[in-house]
Amino acid sequence: MAGIYVHIPFCKSKCRYCDFTSFPDKLCLAESYMACVYREMAMRKSELESKTFDTLYIGGGTPSVIDEQYIAMLVAAAKRNFRLSEGAEITVEINPGTISQKKVDLYKKCGINRFSVGLQTAVDSQLRDLGRIHTLNEFITCARLLKGENFSVDVMIGLKGQTIDDILKTIDVAAAFGASHISMYALSPEDGTPIYTDYLNGELPDSDEVAQMYAAGCEKLKSLGFERYEVSNFAKDGKRSRHNLNYWKRGEYIGFGVSASSFINGVRFTDTFDLDEYFKCILSGALPVISSEKIAGDDIKDEYIMLALRTSDGIERAEYKALFGKDFCDEFSAQLQKVGIYLDISADRIRIKDQYLFVQNSIIVEFLSK
Numbered sequence: 218m219a220g221i222y223v224h225i226p227f228c229k230s231k232c233r234y235c236d237f238t239s240f241p242d243k244l245c246l247a248e249s250y251m252a253c254v255y256r257e258m259a260m261r262k263s264e265l266e267s268k269t270f271d272t273l274y275i276g277g278g279t280p281s282v283i284d285e286q287y288i289a290m291l292v293a294a295a296k297r298n299f300r301l302s303e304g305a306e307i308t309v310e311i312n313p314g315t316i317s318q319k320k321v322d323l324y325k326k327c328g329i330n331r332f333s334v335g336l337q338t339a340v341d342s343q344l345r346d347l348g349r350i351h352t353l354n355e356f357i358t359c360a361r362l363l364k365g366e367n368f369s370v371d372v373m374i375g376l377k378g379q380t381i382d383d384i385l386k387t388i389d390v391a392a393a394f395g396a397s398h399i400s401m402y403a404l405s406p407e408d409g410t411p412i413y414t415d416y417l418n419g420e421l422p423d424s425d426e427v428a429q430m431y432a433a434g435c436e437k438l439k440s441l442g443f444e445r446y447e448v449s450n451f452a453k454d455g456k457r458s459r460h461n462l463n464y465w466k467r468g469e470y471i472g473f474g475v476s477a478s479s480f481i482n483g484v485r486f487t488d489t490f491d492l493d494e495y496f497k498c499i500l501s502g503a504l505p506v507i508s509s510e511k512i513a514g515d516d517i518k519d520e521y522i523m524l525a526l527r528t529s530d531g532i533e534r535a536e537y538k539a540l541f542g543k544d545f546c547d548e549f550s551a552q553l554q555k556v557g558i559y560l561d562i563s564a565d566r567i568r569i570k571d572q573y574l575f576v577q578n579s580i581i582v583e584f585l586s587k
């Protein structure tokens with residue numbers, strides 16, 4: 218299995234916490250940018266003809282801010298250049314402030330069968346504080362347009378002034394309006410973003426408070442029938458994101474567009490983050506790759522362990538043995554002594570205990586430290 222990711226780097230305005238590659242003032246370049254993305258796909262066509270892709274994920278930025286025709290042409294370009302499996306999962310990210318019936322209709326018509334909606338919080342004052350362009354009411358309108366569709370909702374925790382009740386309300390709203398999948402992320406205040414000043418001023422919840430928010434959110438999601446399958450991702454039965462599961466399974470994926478990353482034939486590589494550079498490369502017939510690294514030796518194992526331990530399924534011992542030729546518990550007996558109290562170890566798998574999944578990063582770092 219392999220996936221395709223396409224990055225659409227345009228937004229209406231920049232959110233206060235955003236450090237993604239997204240440009241709030243360059244929407245006029247959307248047509249030429251998309252033409253370059255279609256061309257980049259064509260440039261990769263022959264190299265990837267032996268692969269079958271099971272997912273296409275259109276992310277950003279805000280894909281729903283550009284004309285829906287470009288998205289339809291993008292799906293067509295993916296199908297023209299690559300072999301997509303029958304029933305491939307095709308997702309587009311939607312900002313509730315940039316959606317309409319016309320857009321949803323064309324998305325569905327061109328084959329998009331999954332939607333990822335950025336709500337973040339159901340409290341309007343918090344949305345304003347984050348710099349989001351939409352209100353709760355616009356989310357509700359968006360969810361009504363997606364009625365009966367398979368859609369995911371993003372929920373953020375750790376916001377300034379946020380209470381546990383705010384989080385439970387946000388989850389309730391997302392579930393009540395039909396979300397089949399919820400991603401619940403903690404706000405990460407990145408240096409260089411406006412929200413970092415709030416963090417330095419001590420205005421954001423501390424890590425203990427965020428952990429309590431996460432625990433309460435998990436309980437709520439469980440009570441509504443959402444099963445956690447990765448630290449931040451919760452799905453109704455059969456609605457796990459195949460695209461993300463592929464990342465955590467160390468599956469292959471190809472990325473198109475500025476800042477998109479890829480993992481193909483054991484090599485990880487990334488497209489330029491610079492929009493002008495991206496245009497220059499594509500228009501001169503060159504691939505816009507700025508860095509690449511062959512993953513080899515122990516790094517393969519480390520990646521596999523790091524990714525698998527993020528998921529509720531954890532490491533399958535039989536799969537590990539098939540891939541690396543050794544029993545996981547024999548090979549890592551010393552590490553298991555170090556962090557064993559955080560793990561469930563059974564005959565068929567090793568996974569981080571539910572109550573520690575939120576701090577999986579430090580457990581994994583400890584596990585992998587030599």
Ligand code: SF4
Nearest residue numbers: 228231232235239278
């Ligand atoms: S909508 Fe998303 S990508 Fe755009 S500025 Fe906000 S957080 Fe960043």
